[in-house]
Each structure stands twice: as structure tokens, then as C-alpha cells.
Amino acid sequence: MKLVDGGILLSELEKMADVMFGGLVKAVVDVEREIMVVDAGMHADEEDYLLKNGSDQKNLWGVNIYPKNGDFLIEFDSMINLRPQQGNLSRGVEDPQLQKKIQGIVRKLVLKK
Helix, strand or coil, X not given: CEEECCCEEHHHHHXXXXXXXXXXXXXXXXXXXXXXXXXXXXXXXXXXXXXXXXXXXXXXXXXXXXXXXXXXXXXXXXXXXXXXXXXXXXXXXXXXXXXXXXXXXXXXXXXXX
């Protein structure tokens, strides 16, 4: 597991994807602190790490990052996203504004060079 608060090279994510899941890297993004944790077998483990290190659960969202060919895709799919109390009734992130915020944070933290 790796905390990303200043940036991570895309090439490093590509190596993680090859080792862990053959194409994807699980990540949990803290939308308040604008940090993320990557490279764990489960989003719940990354969420737990962030909770133990000062994050608030309402700000944590699970994504899958697919690094490939010098770029990456972000998929909103994690059991930790299922939050009826916050109005999110699926494994995805239903709020388009929140999706944009998460994408912006990930794009800021993933460095292509």
C-alpha cells in the first residue's frame, strides 16, 4: 500500500497493475485532503489506512485506475462507495460533481513523467 500525497508516476502505477490485477490498481481517494492510497488488494484496506491516518469516512471514495499506453482511465466501482446515508445507493459514485472532483484529484496526483 502506498500513500500518494505529492504524486506518483504513471509508470509506477503500470508496474503495480501488472503485479496486482493485470490491468488495474485499486485506489481510495480522500476528496477533502486531496490524497489517495493505492496498491492494495481491497479498497477496504486502503480506506482503513486513511481512516487510521486522519481521514473522515464521508470523504473517502473507491476507484479503479487502469494505466495503459501512457494514460489511464478511472472507474468508479467499489463496495466502500455504497452509502445510503450519503445518498449513494450503488458501488459507483452517483454525483457527477463528486465524480469530477475525484477525477481532478487523481489526474493531479498521477504524473505522466
